Amino acid sequence: MKSSTAPRILTVVAVLTMIAAGIGFVVTLILNAFVFDEYDAYGEVPIPGSSSLELPAGEVTVTFHTVLVGASGNGLPVPPLNYRMTGPDGADLQLAEDYGGMTTVNNDARVRIGYVHVPAAGTYDVKLDGNVSAYLNPSLAFGHGSNYGHLPWILAAIFGFAVVDLIVVRVWAARMRRRDLTQAAWAADDNPPPPPIRAVPSYASSEDAIRVQTLESLARLRDSGALTQDEYDAEKKRVLDGR
Template sequence: MSRGDAPRILTGIAVATMIASIIGFVATMVLNALVFDDYDAYGEVPIPGTGSVHLPEGEVTISFHTMIIGEGGGLPVPRMKISIAPPDGVPDPVLVEDVGGTTTVNNDARVQVWTAQIPAEGDYGITTEGQVSAYVNPTLAFGHGSPYGHLPEIFAIVFGVALVDLIIVIVWIYRRKTPESTVTHHPLPVDAVGAYVPTDQGIRIQELDTLARLRDSGALTEDEFEAEKKRVLDGR
């Protein structure tokens, strides 16, 4: 693997991880709501009504359960009251309002309303009241949430980490890119190319060379050459 391939590979890994985490998040949310959430594991009590439910020690979910007709949607929670009588010698359960989202399957709808901390396993007497005349077969269901309820949070964290990695890779790629430098060649102005200007010494050398050629060709006698040479050297 060359160094140039690293950004592409890291980008692919980050994107694949994000896609997998989204799929995992959606899948676990659906499975937790429809498969693993055993909302009526310990029984149901009609509203209004009384009943006895065997509850384990620990947290128990209490959900409003009814049948709906027509399109599903958010299930409005009616005004309700619940009384939980513990077995002899057992403290009262701690009831906490904890309204959740609506789950609807084939016109069967439920929404979590309370959670109860049960101090000890046993048979608990349940008494329910509520303004439920507009509902079909309303009950309070006692059960527990999904044992995999933490998985959506894990997938959300994985998605966040992958997103941060993708941003880091993009910034890295951006910083590595350097724009190609373009060099523009401008012709030098005429004034910038200085013409050769001979010095006085150069002029005298040229004149002496010319006189020597004239003497050698016979155009000047030796006396004339010497006279002209003296004139050039004297700068006249």
């Protein structure tokens, strides 16, 4: 496997993971808001009206629920409500207000108004009243959030890990690319190209060249006094005759 293959594979895996996690995050948010949210798991009480509900111990979500007539561009304003929630022991439950965003499905709208802490499981009497003449079939719903509320955060964490993995892989790929370039440069230095072959001039050693060299030597001997003129003439004649 080439050194660049592993970073490419990991890059593709990281990108695909980011795409899948991003899409999953959006999808689970939508499903939790519109499908998996059990805002009325323990029942609803009409406004005005009263009812007895079986509530479990722990935190219970309280939601204002109504039907909208026409579009509402300003959200769902919650009217002033008078309520009393009494437990089996006669103690009243207090609503901790914590308003959420509006959720609408086919004009069926709801908005969380808060939470009630139920000290012990049992039957609780709920009495409601308020100025709700502007609403159609208003009620308070008691339930809990989606059982899959943790999924978006898990997918968000996966997306973050994929981003970190992508950054690490790209840094690794850049280092490997620099290493390969360095090794290629070293290989080029260890095996330099052979120097060009220069042509060596050839000189023909003909008999005429030998005669010229011999005559030059004889002239130098004569000039130095080593040969007399008669000896020089005799040797010169011999050379010229080719003897």
